[in-house]
Amino acid sequence: MPSTSLFSGTPSKSSSGWLEYVLIHYRWVIVIFFLLPASFLYDIYYYTRSWVVFKLSSAPQHHDKKVATVQKQVQAWNGETPMCTARPGWQTISFREGAYKKTCHKVAINLVDVLQIDTEKKTVWCEPLVTMGQLTHTLVELGWTIPVVPEMDDLTVGGLVMGTGIETSSHKQGLFQHICLSYELVLADGSVVTCSKDENPRSLLLSSLVIWHSGLPDGCGNKDHPSSKVCEAETRRTEGNQFVEGLMYSLHSGVVMTANMSNTAEPGKINEIGRWFKPWFFKHVGAYLDKGEGGVEYIPLRDYYHRHTRSIFWEIQDIIPFGNNVVFRYLLGWLVPPKVSLLKLTQGQAVKELYEKNHFIQDMLVPLADMKEALEVFHKEVKIYPLWLCPFKWGDKETLYVDIGSYGTPGVDNFHPERTTRRVEAFVRKVKGFQMMYADSYMTRDEYREMFDHTLYDRMRKELQCEKAFPVVYDKVNRKARI
Ligand SMILES: Cc1cc2nc3c(=O)[nH]c(=O)nc-3n(C[C@H](O)[C@H](O)[C@H](O)COP(=O)(O)OP(=O)(O)OC[C@H]3O[C@@H](n4cnc5c(N)ncnc54)[C@H](O)[C@@H]3O)c2cc1C
Ligand SMILES: *[C@@H]1O[C@H](CO)[C@@H](O)[C@H](O)[C@H]1NC(C)=O
Numbered sequence: 001m002p003s004t005s006l007f008s009g010t011p012s013k014s015s016s017g018w019l020e021y022v023l024i025h026y027r028w029v030i031v032i033f034f035l036l037p038a039s040f041l042y043d044i045y046y047y048t049r050s051w052v053v054f055k056l057s058s059a060p061q062h063h064d065k066k067v068a069t070v071q072k073q074v075q076a077w078n079g080e081t082p083m084c085t086a087r088p089g090w091q092t093i094s095f096r097e098g099a100y101k102k103t104c105h106k107v108a109i110n111l112v113d114v115l116q117i118d119t120e121k122k123t124v125w126c127e128p129l130v131t132m133g134q135l136t137h138t139l140v141e142l143g144w145t146i147p148v149v150p151e152m153d154d155l156t157v158g159g160l161v162m163g164t165g166i167e168t169s170s171h172k173q174g175l176f177q178h179i180c181l182s183y184e185l186v187l188a189d190g191s192v193v194t195c196s197k198d199e200n201p202r203s204l205l206l207s208s209l210v211i212w213h214s215g216l217p218d219g220c221g222n223k224d225h226p227s228s229k230v231c232e233a234e235t236r237r238t239e240g241n242q243f244v245e246g247l248m249y250s251l252h253s254g255v256v257m258t259a260n261m262s263n264t265a266e267p268g269k270i271n272e273i274g275r276w277f278k279p280w281f282f283k284h285v286g287a288y289l290d291k292g293e294g295g296v297e298y299i300p301l302r303d304y305y306h307r308h309t310r311s312i313f314w315e316i317q318d319i320i321p322f323g324n325n326v327v328f329r330y331l332l333g334w335l336v337p338p339k340v341s342l343l344k345l346t347q348g349q350a351v352k353e354l355y356e357k358n359h360f361i362q363d364m365l366v367p368l369a370d371m372k373e374a375l376e377v378f379h380k381e382v383k384i385y386p387l388w389l390c391p392f393k394w395g396d397k398e399t400l401y402v403d404i405g406s407y408g409t410p411g412v413d414n415f416h417p418e419r420t421t422r423r424v425e426a427f428v429r430k431v432k433g434f435q436m437m438y439a440d441s442y443m444t445r446d447e448y449r450e451m452f453d454h455t456l457y458d459r460m461r462k463e464l465q466c467e468k469a470f471p472v473v474y475d476k477v478n479r480k481a482r483i
Contacts, residue, residue: 027351028320035342036335042342050113050134059113063127066111067184067192073107075190081105082471083188087129090345093154094163094438095361096482097344100471111158114138123181128158133306140302147173151308154340163438166363166403167305168243168259170392178395188469243304246389247285251379254389255285265298274303276333280311280324282386312337313407314386318359319343356417360384361407361440364424365392366433368400377427378404381420383411401433418442418479425451437477448474 053059077083086106089097111127114135118125124139124146133153139145150165159165161183165176173179182196193200241258248254273281288295299307310316316323316337323329323336347355360382366374368391378387388405410420422442428435429451435441443451452473461467475481 028322030346031319031338031343032332032335035338035346036332039337039339039342040335042339047134047137050138053113054138059127060115063111063113063115066127067186070107070109070111070186071190071192074186074188077105077190077469079468083107083469084471084476085109091341092159092438093152093340095340095344095355096438096440096477098476099481100476104471109158117142117144119144126157128156128161130157131155132160133309136302136305145301145305147179148176149305150176151306152312152340153306153309164436166390166392168245168257168390170390170403171244171400172242172393174393174395187464188466244391247282248375248387248389249286249289249385251375253289254387255289257285259299259304261301262298266296269296269298271297271299272303273299273307274310276310276336277326277329278333279329280314280316281307282311282314283324286386310336312340313388313405315407318409358409358415360410360415360417360420362421362424363388363403363405363436363439364428364433365394365401365403365436366428366431368402370431370433371402371404374402374404374427374431374433377424378406381410381412381424382406382415384408385411403436437473440479440482441477442479445474445478448478 074083082100082104084100084104084106086108089101109128112129114124114126114130116125117123117139119142124135124144126135131153132149132151132155135146135157136149148165148167148169150160150167155165160176161180167173167176182194182199184192184194186192241260243259244256246254246256272278273284278284279287310333311323312319319338320328320336323333364374371389375387378384384406388403388407390403390405391400392403394401414420417440421440425435425441425443425447429447434451435443441448457473461470461472
């Protein structure tokens with residue numbers, strides 16, 4: 001892996017001062033002495049707060065009042081610049097900071113709580129800024145889980161519904177938005193509607209506020225351990241297994257992991273991979289490949305869900321190059337990872353530019369039948385390993401898709417952020433796949449509309465008269481719309 005090359009690259013013209021030199025070459029100093037402690041305190045504050053609020057059950061009473069505040073802001077809208085949520089760009093996990101956050105009329109949405117867990121209906125009702133980490137902490141402790149738990153702790157329910165979310169159970173359960181039963185939405189005129197399959201089904205596209213119910217799988221006691229069976233280079237394991245994931249370490253070698261939940265564990269085979277002193281997960285998996293044989297492990301459920309959190313998949317190796325060293329792990333591993341939001345807030349212009357020139361972060365969703373060709377395209381265009389493979393079911397479609405996640409410093413000489421990405425995007429359009437929209441997209445408006453069918457979207461925007469009220473998705477996500 002070209003792990004440190006990102007920070008030994010040539011700084012851009014604008015970065016002349018010693019401060020920028022330090023920021024680029026010794027970023028880990030800032031990360032370790034400032035960002036890690038700050039991230040730790042931030043998490044402690046929020047987890048304590050949400051734990052107290054949940055125990056006091058105070059959130060449900062306050063919910064209506066908070067929604068009324070959103071409505072009031074929408075009703076007071078000046079009718080000119082379109083609206084967006086007031087959550088600042090640096091707080092989201094996406095590396096993009098949307099320029100629309102500067103120009104749009106901002107609506108503050110202070111909706112951060114898990115409201116209710118109904119164990120009879122097997123639903124959880126929560127507000128849109130609830131994070132995956134907060135949800136698993138609350139649910140797993142009570143012996144429950146939700147069918148799709150996207151891996152990173154800081155992903156939010158609202159962001160996953162609007163921007164899609166995927167997990168190793170998605171080959172059975174579908175995408176995050178498919179497990180939601182009902183949404184509460186504030187429309188452009190300030191009214192509130194509830195949408196589900198039976199109630200206002202078509203207004204779904206316009207959500208500016210999401211409240212979420214989810215079906216829970218049966219029988220998930222909190223002593224559950226999904227057993228993770230690791231075996232080399234197999235592609236189709238989606239039948240039977242509850243969880244399926246692949247990591248490619250080169251074009252021709254990879255590891256497929258399959259797992260089921262289990263109430264029991266074989267003695268000596270429990271591996272608490274989430275503990276601070278454990279090796280990064282992708283390194284642990286890579287060790288199986290080096291040995292050339294598979295194995296069976298029993299992993300506590302929360303550790304499994306968030307297995308990629310500590311190493312931000314493998315992005316951490318560019319930020320703290322020696323972070324997987326055993327001494328570092330024992331001494332400071334409990335402070336890792338730094339929060340992506342704080343990393344973004346403190347990266348400065350020089351690091352940001354380096355990232356843009358020498359870094360590639362994309363998830364491409366392609367039909368499973370086209371996976372082999374897709375892997376070749378990724379190899380030719382960026383050559384970044386590991387590569388994440390996560391099969392998933394797309395709504396009612398019969399064929400399976402696979403999410404190919406590529407994050408890191410390209411290992412090819414001719415990498416060009418725009419030209420390379422456009423070639424990969426063209427391939428994805430050709431096989432009728434999709435790009436995940438948290439990443440940089442260089443498609444033109446027409447190409448974007450070719451990839452995502454806009455028929456229903458256009459019709460609903462017209463019917464609900466919100467063409468002026470909300471920006472179209474393209475204007476929020478395309479490369480030019482970024483700061
Ligand atoms: C480092 C990294 C790791 C990732 N890992 C995973 C992963 O493991 N699995 C996975 O599935 N995805 C992953 N993603 C992608 C992720 O799914 C998307 O970024 C997703 O949109 C969630 O991001 P967020 O919660 O920060 O939401 P945001 O980026 O804040 O929101 C996404 C969109 O939803 C809109 N939105 C949010 N809340 C509301 C609301 N209440 N009302 C109206 N609109 C709203 C926002 O305006 C925005 O347009 C990752 C991304 C990065 C950068
Ligand atoms: C999970 O269960 C299915 C069905 O019972 C079985 O086919 C599969 O081998 C199991 N996988 C693991 C990793 O135990």
